[in-house]
Amino acid sequence: MSAAHFTLDSDGRFVARRSRAEVRISWQPRTPLRWNLxxxxxxxxxxxxxxxxxxxDHAFADAAAALEVERSxxxxxxxxxxxxxxxxxPGxxxxxxxxxxxxxxxxDSLQxxxxxTFSDCVDAATxxxxxxxxxxxxxxxxxxxxRIGSTDGEASWCVDAVLPVSGCFHRDRLTEAAAEIVAATDAGTLVSCHPLAVSRTRVEAEPATVLRFARAG
Incomplete structure (x- = not known):
């Protein structure tokens, strides 16, 4: 039986391909059951x-069963x-x-x-x-x-915002990813980035909420 290899992709999801099946395990923000298979x-x-x-681990176990990977x-x-x-x-x-x-x-998201910089006469609402x-x-x-300060007729402003970025990411990659998003929107210069996240979750046994559909032929 061929091996089932999961790879963490650039979107923060665990992905595997097996025959005609594509498997994705994703982190779900702000839900009681945090992993979706x-x-x-x-x-x-x-x-x-x-x-x-x-x-x-429950998601991996369910994926292994669906892909008919024997437990042994x-x-x-x-x-x-x-x-x-x-x-x-397992481990x-x-x-x-x-x-x-x-x-x-x-x-869960990125702050x-x-x-x-704007003209010194521009107000906060604008x-x-x-x-x-x-x-x-x-x-x-x-x-x-x-408003941070002003000089030579220009004022510096700082805004805080929350980006809807969720998934599993390396800590060293977060600032780089946020900077790419800010640059793409031409919003200004990224000063700092902070994940609104949980680095580890509780792992007590809980029943999965499952919706099953017809298997692929």
């Missing part, structure tokens, strides 16, 4: 399985690749703890602070609208704007 038929796009789980063969057949590191399932240490050890964080318009393409929620 979705399996789709690549050829038809039909959903084979959609299940929410309390822990990443898990350790050699279910391999998780995250960047330059990898680990196998004594929870998957979330291993990810935390590797430097990964489970992100950013952006700096931009500045906030400009930031909101520029960041709208990224789906950001704009918070407070603060």
């Amino acid at each position: 979705r399996i789709e038929d690549v050829a038809t796009g039909a959903r084979i399985l959609d299940a929410d789980h309390h822990s990443l 063969g898990w350790r050699s057949l279910l391999r998780i690749v995250v960047g330059d590191d990898s680990f196998h399932r 004594a240490m929870p998957a979330e703890t291993i990810l935390d050890h590797f430097g990964y964080v489970l992100v 950013i602070f952006v700096l931009e 500045v906030r609208k400009v930031f909101a318009d520029r960041l709208s393409s990224a789906g950001a929620q704009v918070g407070a704007v603060n």
Whole structure:
């Protein structure tokens, strides 16, 4: 039986391909069951399985069962690749703890602070609208704007905003990713970035909420 290898992609999801099936395990912000397992038929796009789980290990176990990976063969057949590191399932240490050890964080959203200069006569309401318009393409929620200071007829303003970025990301990658989003929106200069996240989750056994669909042929 061929090995089932999951890889953490650039969108912060664990992805695997097996025959005609594409498997995705995604972190879900602000829901009781934080991990979603979705399996789709690549050829038809039909959903084979959609299940929410309390822990990443439960999601991997359900994926292994759906992909017909025998439990006795898990350790050699279910391999998780995250960047330059990898680990196998099952194991004594929870998957979330291993990810935390590797430097990964489970992100619900990203809070950013952006700096931009405007004419000294521009008021706070106008500045906030400009930031909101520029960041709208990224789906950001704009918070407070603060005037930092002024010189030579120009004033510096700082805005805080929340980006709807969620998934599993390396800590060193978060600022770079936020800077790319800010640059793409031409919103200004990124000052700092802070994940609104939980680095590890509880792993007590919880039943999965499962919706099963017809299996791919």
